Amino acid sequence: MKPLTLLEHVGCLKTQMGACFVGSRAVFRGHDLHAELKDMEWVELFVFGITGRRFSAAQLRMMQALWTYTSYPDARIWNNRVAALAGTARSTGNLGIAAALAISEATIYGRGIDIRAIEFFIRAKKQVEDGGNLTEIVASELKQKRSIAGYGRPIAAADERIKPIMALARSLGLADGDYVRLAFSIEEILSAGRWRQSMNCGGLAAALAADFGLSPQEYYLFSFPAFLAGMPPCYIEAQQKEEGSLFPLTCAHIRYEGVAKRRWKTAED
Amino acid sequence: MSEPVIQTRIWQEEAEPDNPFAARAAFCRGYDVYGELLGQIRWVEMLALLFRDEALTKAEADLLEALAVALANPGPRDPAVHAAMCGGVGGSTSAASLIAALAVGAGQYGGGREVFLVMQAWEACGTNLDAWRQWLTAPTTDEVSIWPAPQHKPGFDPHGASTATPVKQALACFVSLNSSARLVWLEQHRAEMEEICGLPLALSFVAAAALADLGFSAEQGEMLHLLLRLPGAAAHALEQRQLGHKKFPFFAIELQHDNAREQA
Incomplete structure (x- = not known):
């Protein structure tokens, strides 16, 4: 069976990523955080931490805007609702918002879509470069997975974020990247066909990230704070209002559809 | 907007006559939780009942x-x-x-x-x-x-x-x-x-x-x-x-990428 390789790792962290030398300095991916990196914007440091690479000012501006444009302080939205419920239940803001971010890693929106969307774009572009036909690639993906991440939307047809994202991308000279053009070509195919789906913000954001050179995992980690700015307002308002007053439900709001009332019998041998 | 109801096969509640937000009785898959199960059902039986209709055998x-x-x-x-x-x-x-x-x-x-x-x-x-x-x-x-x-x-x-x-x-x-x-x-x-x-x-x-x-x-x-x-x-x-934290391991570190040390 396997050798005991874990013994090599006991007691000591060997790392390329960084260290805190308490009382003297902190190293972040090889660089002194308070000297070499001290002028970095937070988003720049965050993306540098994920990728180890530097990005242009225009790209960083766009990345930050992707988070700005997806932060809605609407406490009905499932992830935000968690932050707000923490407020109404008088839990801590940190717990509520951390849980809301964890909830944002969903299958039909958020991180689950993000990673699938960028992975498909990268794969589709390669297939097209290898001589594939985009319509056939899209049809095959739909046949296999029944949906294409980044197209269609669970609760609405159109996505109000596309217009402002594209306006900013154009002003920054980032609107004509290979992946953004591919994303719109896929939208044309999907809207013309029987599928009738348009691109959503998740699709466009993933295409921009792919144009910036992010890998699926890098983009997945980058997207983590995407909804964050909308969450504290939901927590704050719920916490300021009367406790328990957010989305109260009476007993009659439970619609029971299960087994009829019955008597319990203790299980015997 | 549709009526904000929660559909469930697991749980049913009957309200106290004086307060629609207080349950007079709660039923888990048809069994009266506080009126009958409590004191009779094992914790693991309750756990399973939350996930399935049939009670566990012994x-x-x-x-x-x-x-x-x-x-x-x-x-x-x-x-x-x-x-x-x-x-x-x-x-x-x-x-x-x-x-x-x-x-x-x-x-x-x-x-x-x-x-x-x-x-x-x-x-x-x-x-x-x-x-x-x-x-x-x-x-x-x-x-x-x-x-x-x-x-x-x-x-x-x-x-x-x-x-x-x-x-x-x-x-x-x-x-x-x-x-x-x-x-x-x-x-x-x-x-x-x-x-x-x-x-x-x-x-x-x-x-x-x-x-x-x-x-x-x-x-x-x-x-x-x-x-x-x-x-x-x-x-x-x-x-x-x-x-306390002083008794909890913090571990040694071996930093393999450090510009300051590499340039020195």
């Missing part, structure tokens, strides 16, 4: 209870419990310690996702050794998802030298309590499975077999595995809070 309840004991504390070396202790030692909230245990204990290395994947394999392979042989020797899928790419066959210990004694003890105990199909088959074929895989069986495989024999789906099994491992995380987190 042998099933015994098995689930033994599983809950086996999973109750993975011990302080386990990454999930270690994470909970990181919460305790710094004085984080109790919920944060449990969230930490859940987040770390959710993974594919000994965690909930590993149990989920093994239960999916049980659904696909049943008690057919040839089907398991195929599953054990198939290359891992490279499908991109939020979960990292698997690095070992789920349910086996990638760092194991031989089958750990508690794994064998748990399997033997479970079989003695409930001679259900998968557990009995696993006890008979454990050595062959390990031979094919090249790794010893881990507790997650045995837990998945027990959960599948109890009729739980892969999703339900994942949830139960997450839940049942929390008690140890909670207790260890509180213990480290009491002991």
